[in-house]
Amino acid sequence: MSTGLLALLDDVASITKVAAASLDDITAQATKAGAKAAGIVIDDAAVTPRYVVGFTADRELPIVGRIALGSLRNKLLILLPAALALSAFAPWAITPLLMLGGLFLCYEGAEKVYEALFPHAAHAHEAAVSAAPQDPQTLENEKVGGAIRTDFILSAEIMAITLSTMPGTSLWMQALVLGVVGIALTVIVYGGVALIVKADDAGVAMARDGIGPVRAIGRGLVAGMPVFLKVLSVVGTAAMIWVGGGIVVHGLAEYGFAGLEHAIHAAAVGAGHALSAGAGLVEWLVTAAGSGIVGLALGALLIPVVGRVIAPLWHAMQKRAKLMSN
Numbered sequence: 228m229s230t231g232l233l234a235l236l237d238d239v240a241s242i243t244k245v246a247a248a249s250l251d252d253i254t255a256q257a258t259k260a261g262a263k264a265a266g267i268v269i270d271d272a273a274v275t276p277r278y279v280v281g282f283t284a285d286r287e288l289p290i291v292g293r294i295a296l297g298s299l300r301n302k303l304l305i306l307l308p309a310a311l312a313l314s315a316f317a318p319w320a321i322t323p324l325l326m327l328g329g330l331f332l333c334y335e336g337a338e339k340v341y342e343a344l345f346p347h348a349a350h351a352h353e354a355a356v357s358a359a360p361q362d363p364q365t366l367e368n369e370k371v372g373g374a375i376r377t378d379f380i381l382s383a384e385i386m387a388i389t390l391s392t393m394p395g396t397s398l399w400m401q402a403l404v405l406g407v408v409g410i411a412l413t414v415i416v417y418g419g420v421a422l423i424v425k426a427d428d429a430g431v432a433m434a435r436d437g438i439g440p441v442r443a444i445g446r447g448l449v450a451g452m453p454v455f456l457k458v459l460s461v462v463g464t465a466a467m468i469w470v471g472g473g474i475v476v477h478g479l480a481e482y483g484f485a486g487l488e489h490a491i492h493a494a495a496v497g498a499g500h501a502l503s504a505g506a507g508l509v510e511w512l513v514t515a516a517g518s519g520i521v522g523l524a525l526g527a528l529l530i531p532v533v534g535r536v537i538a539p540l541w542h543a544m545q546k547r548a549k550l551m552s553n
Contacts, residue, residue: 337526
């Protein structure tokens with residue numbers, strides 16, 4: 228009896244060791260994937276706050292919460308199983324799907340630039356693409372929906388990068404790592420966004436209730452956060468454009484059209500050599516700028532295509548579906 232018990236305990240200890248090793252592998256893989264996807268995570272954090280700008284303070288956190296929940300659904304319920312299925316059965320489809328997502332980001336970013344430069348023409352384009360919201364709740368729903376759509380593309384890129392760090396690993400390991408990365412990055416991104424959008428409220432409380440330096444810091448937050456949010460909104464728009472352009476450029480290289488990617492890389496390396504101090508940062512900036520130029524050009528081309536071709540077709544399909552349902 229004791230021998231059987233000892234054997235059982237030995238088996239349990241062996242299983243525990245295997246489980247611990249698996250957890251270590253998952254943690255290591257998730258950390259590796261998260262580090263590789265850090266650029267996309269930063270872009271995601273920069274993009275999201277601009278969807279909250281313009282709403283009253285009491286709606287900021289609920290909006291961030293809705294977007295975060297949508298982001299989790301994107302990652303865990305849609306992208307995780309889709310990524311595993313595509314990786315197993317149709318890996319050839321991953322690149323074109325990512326490129327379509329990249330084009331969407333280019334269009335969204337270029338539309339914001341167009342609105343800033345030509346507001347009247349941009350409003351006419353927006354009216355042709357979608358109906359104007361009738362009330363604050365509809366406006367909020369549209370903003371949240373737009374943020375979740377943008378998050379979907381950025382999350383897809385994160386999932387693709389994560390999968391690329393795990394060649395030859397088992398399906399269950401890929402699923403667990405994708406789940407860990409998806410949850411962790413969502414918490415990091417939207418926790419950070421929540422802190423950013425509520426920093427001015429914290430500043431008001433510090434300026435009102437604090438003493439000495441605390442009050443000064445609070446007044447600085449109150450004065451500085453509106454400017455910071457505007458800057459972050461611009462950075463978020465730029466991030467959409469350079470990430471979208473970078474996805475398309477990389478996709479073209481995978482299909483044998485590597486000229487753009489090589490040109491951008493050569494320019495980045497040359498700039499890094501010319502300015503040896505902070506060469507890594509310089510190379511990143513030049514790469515982002517090159518991808519951004521491509522993304523802005525693609526987005527500008529898509530604006531009339533969406534306004535004159537895609538949107539009318541979409542509205543016609545919606546009208547037809549509504550008539551058929553009645």
